[in-house]
Each structure stands twice: as C-alpha cells, then as structure tokens.
Amino acid sequence: xxxxxxxxxxxxxDPSRRQMMQLLSKDSMTINALAENFxxxxxxxxxxxxxxxxAGFISIKDIGRERYxxxxxxxxxxxxxxxxYFDKFWISKLKKLESLLNAKAKEKQV
Amino acid sequence: MxxxxxxxxYFTQAPQEVWDYLTKPELMEQWLMPSDFEPVVxxxxxxxxxxNSFVVCEVLDVKPFTDLAYVWKNDWAVTKTPYTSKVxxxxxxIDGGTELLLVHSGFELFKDLLAHNSGWMFLCNKLGExxxxxxx
Numbered sequence: 001x002x003x004x005x006x007x008x009x010x011x012x013x014d015p016s017r018r019q020m021m022q023l024l025s026k027d028s029m030t031i032n033a034l035a036e037n038f039x040x041x042x043x044x045x046x047x048x049x050x051x052x053x054x055a056g057f058i059s060i061k062d063i064g065r066e067r068y069x070x071x072x073x074x075x076x077x078x079x080x081x082x083x084x085y086f087d088k089f090w091i092s093k094l095k096k097l098e099s100l101l102n103a104k105a106k107e108k109q110v
Numbered sequence: 111m112x113x114x115x116x117x118x119x120y121f122t123q124a125p126q127e128v129w130d131y132l133t134k135p136e137l138m139e140q141w142l143m144p145s146d147f148e149p150v151v152x153x154x155x156x157x158x159x160x161x162n163s164f165v166v167c168e169v170l171d172v173k174p175f176t177d178l179a180y181v182w183k184n185d186w187a188v189t190k191t192p193y194t195s196k197v198x199x200x201x202x203x204i205d206g207g208t209e210l211l212l213v214h215s216g217f218e219l220f221k222d223l224l225a226h227n228s229g230w231m232f233l234c235n236k237l238g239e240x241x242x243x244x245x246x
Contacts, residue, residue: 083217087115090212094119097131097141101121 008078011055016040017048021071024058028070031060114215125175125201125208132178132199149178167197176201182214 012018016038023029023037035045049069052058056074060067121128131137133149143157143165149172157165171179179198195216202209 083115086214090115090117090214093142094117094210094212098119098121100141101123101128101131105122 005054006051008055008057008075009082011052011057011075012079014048017052020045020048020052020069021057024069024071028068030066030068032066034069114213114217116214117212119210119212120204120207121210122207125203128201128208128210129175129178132201149174155180170196171198182216 012021019037020034023034031042031046031049034049035042038045049058049060052075053060056072056078057076058069059072060069062068131141133147135145135147138145138147143159145155145157145167147153147155147157147167147169149169151169151172153169155167155169157167159165166181166183168181169179170181171177177198177200179196182195182197195214198213198215200211200213202211
C-alpha cells in the first residue's frame with residue numbers, strides 16, 4: 001500500500017474521506033465496520049484511512065483482531081491554524097491601510 | 111470555531127477615498143498586494159504574494175463606494191481544496207468618515223468538520239476505556 005502524505009486540505013478535499021470523518025465523529029469504528037458504509041473495496045477504504053492517519057486526522061489502534069479508527073484533533077488543528085492565519089493577515093493589512101490614510105490626512109492639513 | 115473573519119475599521123476619509131484604496135491597483139499595492147484588479151463583475155485577477163505565490167480571485171460584486179466582493183483562493187488551494195472563500199467589503203458613511211467592514215467567509219466546510227470538537231474528550235475517554243480491554 002502506498003504511504004501517501006497529503007496536507008490537511010487535500011485530506012478533506014475527498015468526499016469519501018469527509019464521510020468517514022462524519023461517521024467517526026459519532027464513535028470509534030473498526031475498519032470493517034467503516035467499509036460497510038462505502039461502495040468500495042476494503043483496500044480502497046484502508047488507503048483513505050492511511051491518508052487520514054498520515055495527516056493526523058485519525059488514530060488506528062489494534063484491539064484484539066480488529067483495527068479501531070478514532071478521530072484525532074491534530075489534523076483539524078491545521079485547518080484552524082489556517083483561519084487564524086487569515087485573521088491576523090487582515091488585521092495587519094487593515095492597520096497598514098489605516099496608517100496610510102492617516103498619513104494622507106495629515107499631509108492635507110499641513 | 112470561527113465561521114468567518116470579520117473586522118470593522120473606521121477612517122476619517124469619505125467612502126469615495128477609502129474606495130479608491132480598495133479598487134485601484136496602485137493604491138491597493140501600498141497596503142495589500144500587487145494585483146491586476148479591475149472593478150468589473152466577473153473580472154478574474156490575481157494578487158501576488160511577496161513570496162511569488164498567487165491569490166486567485168474573481169470579482170463578484172461592485173457597488174461603487176458601498177460594496178465590493180471577490181472570490182479568494184490561494185493558488186496552492188485551487189486544485190486541492192473543496193472550499194472557495196469570499197472577501198467582501200462594505201463601506202458605510204458615518205459622521206466624520208467611513209466605517210469599513212471586512213468579511214472573509216467560506217470556511218463553512220471547516221466549521222462543519224470542526225464542529226465535533228466538543229465530542230473529542232468523550233471520544234478520547236472512550237478510546238481509553240477501549241484500550242483497557244486486554245489484548246488477546
């Protein structure tokens with residue numbers, strides 16, 4: 001199986017993976033139980049899970065003979081960071097605009 | 111989890127003057143980024159980041175001195191992400207100047223995905239219990 005590493009955005013870009021996350025948000029599930037919800041082969045499901053695992057969206061634990069998948073926060077924090085980044089970006093840009101306009105206003109007064 | 115980014119700024123200039131800084135590339139460049147923006151609905155343009163990456167945009171709404179909106183996509187995100195974000199500006203004349211409202215929205219998908227945050231502790235606890243089950 002390929003060990004593809006995608007970033008958080010690539011991970012959530014896939015509708016099947018988003019659906020898997022929705023299912024896992026309700027409860028931990030075994031890979032087999034998850035696979036039952038999808039019209040794809042078990043290896044295909046495993047591949048998606050591996051991608052989610054590599055990006056920190058889920059953890060996979062062996063319990064007995066079963067492999068349990070559980071949502072993990074790391075991947076989601078990447079997305080949150082992105083929004084926080086933009087928040088700061090705009091504040092700094094708007095402050096720049098503010099000082100530009102203030103400087104202009106002063107020029108006029110002189 | 112934030113659904114959108116919202117900031118209100120106040121300027122002593124009239125909306126017409128602030129509008130110029132939102133719509134004239136030579137003025138936009140002074141505080142935002144260089145671009146080939148034109149205030150025409152449907153116009154495709156790009157902002158150039160200092161690191162030479164692009165923000166790919168399309169003008170959605172232009173109401174002179176009042177409203178301006180465009181699609182905002184980081185170029186690395188164009189093919190990779192399922193979201194499209196939107197930047198909108200609203201100018202309101204106020205006593206002694208302009209109120210400028212910025213809304214950067216379109217993070218709904220993230221919000222949905224992140225809405226489960228409150229469930230994390232529950233899930234972690236549950237996992238802890240599951241892990242206590244002795245392995246065969």
